Amino acid sequence: MGFFAPWFLAGLVGLALPVYLHLLKRQTARPKPVSSLMLFESRTQSSTRHRRLRYFLLLSLRLLVLMLLILAFASPFVNRNTASLSSARLVLLVVDNSFSMRAGTRLADAKDAAMRVLSGKGAARAQVATFGSQLRLMTQAIEDQSALRAAVQAIQPGDGHGNFGELARAVRAMAESVHTPIELHLFSDMQRGDLAVTFSDMALPANVMLETHAVISKAQPNWTVESVDAPGQVWGKTAKPVHVQAVIAGYGTPAAQRTVSLVVNGKTTATKTVAVPANGRATVDFPALDVPYGFSRCEVKIDAADTFRADDLRRFAVERSDPQKVLLIHNYGDNRSPLYVGAALSAAAQSAFALESIDVHEAADRQPSNYAFIVLSDLNTLPPLLENSLTGYVRAGGSLLIAAGTSAGARSQIPIFGAHIAETRDYSRVPGRYMAVGSSDASYPAVAKTGGWPGVKFYYALAVDPGDALVIVRLGDQTPILLEKRIGEGRVVLFTSGLDNLTNDFPLQPAFVPFIEQTARYLGGSERQGGARLVDAYLDLRNTKEHAQGVEVTDPEGKRPLTLGEAASAQSFQLTEAGYYQIRLANGRQDEIGVNPDPKESNLDIIPDDVLALWRGNGGQSAPSAQIPSAPRKTAQTLWWYIMLLMLAFALAESAVASRYLGTQREE
Amino acid sequence: MLPRFLDPAVLAGISSLELVAKTVVDGFVAGLHRSPDFGFSQEFAEYRAYTPGDDLRHIDWNVYARSERMYLKRYRGETNSPLTVLLDASNSMQFGSHPVNKMDYARYLAASLFYLAIHGQRDAAGLITFDDEIRNYIRPSTRQGQLHRLLAGLEQAEAHARTDFSKPMRYFQELVTRRGMVLIVSDFWESPESIVRTIEPLRFHGNEVVLFHVLDPEDVRPKLSGPSILVDMETQDRLEVTPDYTQTEYREKIEAHLADLRDRTQAAGMDYCLLMTDRPLDDALREYLTLRGGRN
Numbered sequence: 001m002g003f004f005a006p007w008f009l010a011g012l013v014g015l016a017l018p019v020y021l022h023l024l025k026r027q028t029a030r031p032k033p034v035s036s037l038m039l040f041e042s043r044t045q046s047s048t049r050h051r052r053l054r055y056f057l058l059l060s061l062r063l064l065v066l067m068l069l070i071l072a073f074a075s076p077f078v079n080r081n082t083a084s085l086s087s088a089r090l091v092l093l094v095v096d097n098s099f100s101m102r103a104g105t106r107l108a109d110a111k112d113a114a115m116r117v118l119s120g121k122g123a124a125r126a127q128v129a130t131f132g133s134q135l136r137l138m139t140q141a142i143e144d145q146s147a148l149r150a151a152v153q154a155i156q157p158g159d160g161h162g163n164f165g166e167l168a169r170a171v172r173a174m175a176e177s178v179h180t181p182i183e184l185h186l187f188s189d190m191q192r193g194d195l196a197v198t199f200s201d202m203a204l205p206a207n208v209m210l211e212t213h214a215v216i217s218k219a220q221p222n223w224t225v226e227s228v229d230a231p232g233q234v235w236g237k238t239a240k241p242v243h244v245q246a247v248i249a250g251y252g253t254p255a256a257q258r259t260v261s262l263v264v265n266g267k268t269t270a271t272k273t274v275a276v277p278a279n280g281r282a283t284v285d286f287p288a289l290d291v292p293y294g295f296s297r298c299e300v301k302i303d304a305a306d307t308f309r310a311d312d313l314r315r316f317a318v319e320r321s322d323p324q325k326v327l328l329i330h331n332y333g334d335n336r337s338p339l340y341v342g343a344a345l346s347a348a349a350q351s352a353f354a355l356e357s358i359d360v361h362e363a364a365d366r367q368p369s370n371y372a373f374i375v376l377s378d379l380n381t382l383p384p385l386l387e388n389s390l391t392g393y394v395r396a397g398g399s400l401l402i403a404a405g406t407s408a409g410a411r412s413q414i415p416i417f418g419a420h421i422a423e424t425r426d427y428s429r430v431p432g433r434y435m436a437v438g439s440s441d442a443s444y445p446a447v448a449k450t451g452g453w454p455g456v457k458f459y460y461a462l463a464v465d466p467g468d469a470l471v472i473v474r475l476g477d478q479t480p481i482l483l484e485k486r487i488g489e490g491r492v493v494l495f496t497s498g499l500d501n502l503t504n505d506f507p508l509q510p511a512f513v514p515f516i517e518q519t520a521r522y523l524g525g526s527e528r529q530g531g532a533r534l535v536d537a538y539l540d541l542r543n544t545k546e547h548a549q550g551v552e553v554t555d556p557e558g559k560r561p562l563t564l565g566e567a568a569s570a571q572s573f574q575l576t577e578a579g580y581y582q583i584r585l586a587n588g589r590q591d592e593i594g595v596n597p598d599p600k601e602s603n604l605d606i607i608p609d610d611v612l613a614l615w616r617g618n619g620g621q622s623a624p625s626a627q628i629p630s631a632p633r634k635t636a637q638t639l640w641w642y643i644m645l646l647m648l649a650f651a652l653a654e655s656a657v658a659s660r661y662l663g664t665q666r667e668e
Numbered sequence: 669m670l671p672r673f674l675d676p677a678v679l680a681g682i683s684s685l686e687l688v689a690k691t692v693v694d695g696f697v698a699g700l701h702r703s704p705d706f707g708f709s710q711e712f713a714e715y716r717a718y719t720p721g722d723d724l725r726h727i728d729w730n731v732y733a734r735s736e737r738m739y740l741k742r743y744r745g746e747t748n749s750p751l752t753v754l755l756d757a758s759n760s761m762q763f764g765s766h767p768v769n770k771m772d773y774a775r776y777l778a779a780s781l782f783y784l785a786i787h788g789q790r791d792a793a794g795l796i797t798f799d800d801e802i803r804n805y806i807r808p809s810t811r812q813g814q815l816h817r818l819l820a821g822l823e824q825a826e827a828h829a830r831t832d833f834s835k836p837m838r839y840f841q842e843l844v845t846r847r848g849m850v851l852i853v854s855d856f857w858e859s860p861e862s863i864v865r866t867i868e869p870l871r872f873h874g875n876e877v878v879l880f881h882v883l884d885p886e887d888v889r890p891k892l893s894g895p896s897i898l899v900d901m902e903t904q905d906r907l908e909v910t911p912d913y914t915q916t917e918y919r920e921k922i923e924a925h926l927a928d929l930r931d932r933t934q935a936a937g938m939d940y941c942l943l944m945t946d947r948p949l950d951d952a953l954r955e956y957l958t959l960r961g962g963r964n
Contacts, residue, residue, distance in 0.1 A: 030896075030897075031896075031897040031898070031899045031906065032892075032896050032897065032898055032899065033763065033898075033899045033901050034763065034886075034887075034890065034898045034899065034900065034901065035760040035761075035763040035770075035855055035857060035884065035887050035901055035902075036760055036855075036857035036900055036901070036902065037898060037900040037903070037905055037907050038857050038858075039918060039921045039922055039925060040898060040907050040909055040913075040914075040918065041907075041909075041913065041917070042907050042908055042909065043895075043908065043909055043910040043912070043913040
């Protein structure tokens with residue numbers, strides 16, 4: 001027996017309190033009237049009598065309640081022999097159905113092994129679960145053999161990436177609610193890639209005994225299409241040829257020639273042969289990807305030469321569409337910002353965007369929803385009609401780039417964006433006469449390729465209160481220069497300086513073109529469309545939960561996995577299967593993506609036996625328990641639950657006894 | 669007997685003192701109807717030889733005709749024996765460890781005695797309420813409405829000060845002029861010697877004197893669960909007393925006190941009756957009737 005938290009035993013000092021109350025506290029007597037004191041004589045008790053313990057039963061009960069409370073905090077446990085608890089144990093059968101189990105007959109072998117364990121489990125309760133990217137329980141803890149066997153038979157291959165750390169975490173959570181010992185049988189191909197980052201993540205609780213059942217004994221060679229680099233969108237009929245680059249990887253393979261094919265909408269459009277070095281990688285380049293208008297389902301395939309055929313292809317989707325229109329609204333007479341923005345867009349974005357620039361007076365009759373995004377450049381005034389129209393456009397999913405410029409300094413806040421303007425910063429008056437960028441968020445798409453805008457000189461900027469907006473770039477004096485805010489389904493990016501080469505020299509710097517290009521892609525939404533994703537990745541469906549517009553997801557099997565309630569409110573969706581998903585987002589945009597299993601699943605290398613033995617031994621024993629199955633295992637059984645029950649009983653008894661004594665005192 | 673109607677706890681629920689008295693006496697009389705002691709109506713008692721000076725009207729002439737000797741025929745005739753109740757209304761009479769305190773018990777007792785005397789015996793009845801002074805005096809009378817006056821006097825008797833027999837006793841002798849029965853109802857928290865010495869003169873006047881000693885059960889056996897401060901209800905003196913003392917020495921003292929009081933009163937030719945407030949009232953009524961019978 002021991003204590004999980006022995007330092008709480010120091011609370012035993014508190015037992016002195018009831019002793020003090022019962023022993024040392026002087027009894028106070030209320031005067032009692034009598035008819036006459038004629039026959040009475042004065043008598044006082046000796047000091048020892050005063051100090052005599054009163055109400056022994058009550059004192060004992062109070063001491064017991066306090067002692068049990070302290071014991072419960074100290075959390076005592078007893079080490080019980082697991083063998084003696086075998087009748088109360090839970091047999092947990094976990095069958096790995098991650099993507100790698102599709103290779104050969106691995107899943108069938110794992111199910112057979114699970115059946116054999118089920119036959120020999122005796123009368124113990126058992127539970128069947130599958131394990132891909134996370135643990136999924138197939139049954140409750142039951143003894144019914146037929147139901148358990150049916151659950152094992154019903155296990156289907158999955159596309160997820162196994163992670164033993166996730167498995168251990170789920171089992172730890174289960175062990176907290178199941179107080180009986182758990183016998184965990186893991187049926188898996190024991191892929192090395194399934195190991196957690198650190199071994200401590202895979203630690204199992206003391207009452208869990210792990211037994212591993214590896215369905216293969218050695219690593220198998222495997223070729224796979226590791227990755228495909230292709231654009232998600234192609235614009236216009238006369239677009240430049242699009243390159244598709246694929247990486248072919250071999251794991252444990254000899255040097256070999258592999259035939260690689262590019263398939264578009266089921267038709268093989270190009271075939272190449274590539275020499276893959278032993279246990280290495282080779283790159284294949286398809287120079288021209290020709291796809292029709294709309295979404296095309298594309299694949300890069302290699303010829304089958306191993307037992308794991310499911311990973312011989314990699315899917316991606318490409319959309320061909322006309323260039324998207326971008327509207328730039330500027331002040332009357334301002335020719336500089338259309339010039340710089342237009343030049344940057346045409347230089348970088350492969351004709352993806354067609355810029356249309358108008359002055360603010362012409363903007364009233366334009367329909368914002370016809371544009372991929374809108375740029376507001378240094379506007380003196382924003383007519384209320386236009387402001388309302390743009391606000392509605394953003395809420396419905398449109399995007400806006402606002403360059404505040406010098407004219408916004410007269411206002412108290414930025415229109416639509418809503419940020420309060422604290423002050424204007426005129427850096428031409430400070431020593432050095434300009435301010436450079438101080439810090440930037442390198443993970444943000446619009447600044448990721450620009451290296452943090454080196455060498456850009458800012459002469460003028462607005463200091464705004466960011467509020468709940470995301471600050472992406474700050475100047476050297478911490479003035480936010482680039483901010484983003486999500487309003488409704490749309491995005492608004494605020495540039496607190498100008499795009500006109502007057503308030504800064506940004507348009508003349510090399511960073512300006514990639515900034516405009518990436519911002520255009522980001523705001524136009526093209527960076528989110530098409531392309532490929534990995535299984536178990538999450539897809540953003542909407543920005544705000546309140547939006548009533550439903551989304552629609554169609555999985556590779558043509559089913560709609562979202563319920564009506566989820567379609568109306570879900571903000572994200574997990575891609576659980578490999579294949580092509582069709583999506584209609586809350587902002588009305590259509591999308592199609594190819595979903596591929598995690599490339600780590602293609603590496604069929606297995607975990608070394610010594611690592612597995614270490615895991616089975618709970619990380620603390622060098623000798624694997626599987627080798628000494630008859631050795632008695634001690635399991636710590638916590639007793640706090642019983643102590644709390646006992647304490648409740650004593651507390652009730654104490655209440656009853658105390659009320660009786662108090663009643664006696666009242667009569668006195 | 670119907671003890672249910674004599675139980676003080678039951679009587680405490682009856683608000684009208686007359687009803688209490690009627691309930692007690694009727695219940696008591698109904699229980700006594702088979703008693704051989706009962707009956708003192710006008711009936712033949714004895715023959716006695718004539719002596720000169722006797723009233724000639726009482727000579728039995730039939731006997732003279734047969735035997736030529738003159739005998740007087742004597743009857744056990746009714747007599748009027750005025751009843752005076754001296755009720756102690758001191759503070760100590762308010763003590764009670766159960767719903768009926770000593771004062772209530774004394775009221776019930778006095779009311780019952782009045783009822784029995786006036787309705788049963790046609791006797792004159794009077795009341796003197798005292799503590800250390802005479803608080804109220806209703807002279808004995810057989811007039812109509814006397815019972816109501818007495819009951820009203822009992823109702824008004826409120827416990828005031830401390831008991832002091834010596835002071836009001838001087839007036840008792842002046843007020844009790846006719847020979848009769850004097851019943852003193854008190855808890856007698858005085859030394860027996862002093863009590864007897866003070867009351868004795870009443871006996872010398874030819875009265876039948878009875879001491880009804882009313883005590884609460886806790887006066888005899890106090891219950892203390894621990895060391896307690898006791899407060900005298902009359903003097904407000906305080907005393908710390910332990911349970912050990914009340915269970916040993918006090919009991920011996922109170923028993924000696926009661927025995928002493930009983931012995932001294934009987935030695936002085938008076939009757940003594942100890943009444944506990946948790947006991948029915950019939951003991952007191954029986955005592956009264958026994959005395960009343962003896963006076964015929």
